[in-house]
Amino acid sequence: MHCVRTRFRNAVAALAVAGVALSGPAAAEGTLRIAEQFGIGYLPLHVMRHQQLIEKHGKALGLDIKVEWAQLSSGAAMNDALLSDSIDMASGGVGPLLTIWDRTRGNANVKAIGALNSMPLFLTTNNPNVKSIKDFTDKDKIALPAVKVSVQARTLQMAAEQAFGDGKFDVLDKVTVSLPHPDATTALLSGATEITGHLSSPPFQYQQLENPKIRKVLSSYDVLGGPHTFNLIWAKEAFKAKNPKTYAAFLAALKESMALIDKDHPAAATAYLAINKGDLDKGFVEKILNDPDIQFGVAPRNMGKYAEFMNKVGAIKNKPASWKEYFFEDVHGETGS
Structure with a gap:
């Protein structure tokens, strides 16, 4: 409350x-x-x-x-x-x-x-060890507009259940943090903060991918099976x-x-x-x-x-x-x- x-x-x-x-x-x-x-x-x-x-x-x-x-x-x-x-x-x-x-x-x-x-929502990362969502560890932090309740948070939960198994939708909740897209983009691009992942939206995800150190981990269109x-x-x-x-x-x-x-x-x-x-x-x-x-x-x-x-x-x-x-x-x- x-x-x-x-x-x-x-x-x-x-x-x-x-x-x-x-x-x-x-x-x-x-x-x-x-x-x-x-x-x-x-x-x-x-x-x-x-x-x-x-x-x-x-x-x-x-x-x-x-x-x-x-x-x-x-x-x-x-x-x-x-x-x-x-x-x-x-x-x-x-x-x-x-x-x-x-x-x-x-x-x-x-x-x-x-x-x-x-619109597709991309999960991006600056961590070279992350190839899929299974590679995120407790040392990583994934930025979202609002943990657990934003559409990005729900999309990540759906992706987690697909990757880790039925009922394991909240496996990655512990590494998510609430942060506005502009701030999260700045943090991810700097590489100098705890933020190593960001599930965002246009134009932020496209700005990030202009940097060769940033990669796309997944798209929400893959998670949902098409446009949403x-x-x-x-x-x-x-x-x-x-x-x-x-x-x-x-x-x-x-x-x-x-x-x-x-x-x-x-x-x-x-x-x-x-x-x-x-x-x-x-x-x-x-x-x-x-x-x-x-x-x-x-x-x-x-x-x-x-x-x-x-x-x-x-x-x-x-x-x-x-x-x-x-x-x-x-x-x-x-x-x-």
Whole structure:
């Protein structure tokens, strides 16, 4: 319980630094507080922010929407902020979404608004002795956004069970540490810290692999048997019910942002770099977006495998019969899995 309270305080502090109002729930239609994380997985949010697409679709519905943005480093912090009504929409990986859906059934009823993408997640290492996950020892530390609960953590557990045998999903949990992707990337590249592995996401994994001392140990696409949803965005049922126009404007903006990404990778790269102040080369970002393994869309892919695994290991109590149980009905017409 102490851990939960600590995460909540950290989430609120981070949101305060980011400039998000913490006085309580949005009062009425036309106010939207969104939290995003690090990486190209959140590109649809970056594009809609850069192009002010939410505001555009709000005006089409006769509504002037004020959008406030914050950035947090993990799905656990996202869920704490959402449940405290510090934000209206949270974004993150499959693991945190399934966790909060499971825990709020029958009360807050948190569900996904839409998926953001399908992307492979690479486990990389700077340890020359590590050829597979079986080679990690107690002397190694594998960085993740949030141990045990992030989509990276769940993917590593699935890979561990495949490698070590049924029921041994948590063998590597003892060597995992929570660290934001930018910090973990810096640590791995430096080779001067205890971090010898990192299960991350684009663009960080591709930045790491530019260094000849860094190697890929595995891809999540191998673990899942093909492409899978990485990130999603979710909200409470009450927010959707009380703010139908704001919600509709966001969903329309989300779909338009994905269409813009598919149509114009250079423009999408420009939006990413405008929102994420850093030293990445635009051509490098475009190269990542040109990878056919990276796709953007609101329909989930292979999420059922994560849900089944999380139910099996006791991470969620409820085993959904369909992905439509943890998505709002607006996207039920999509082809998902």
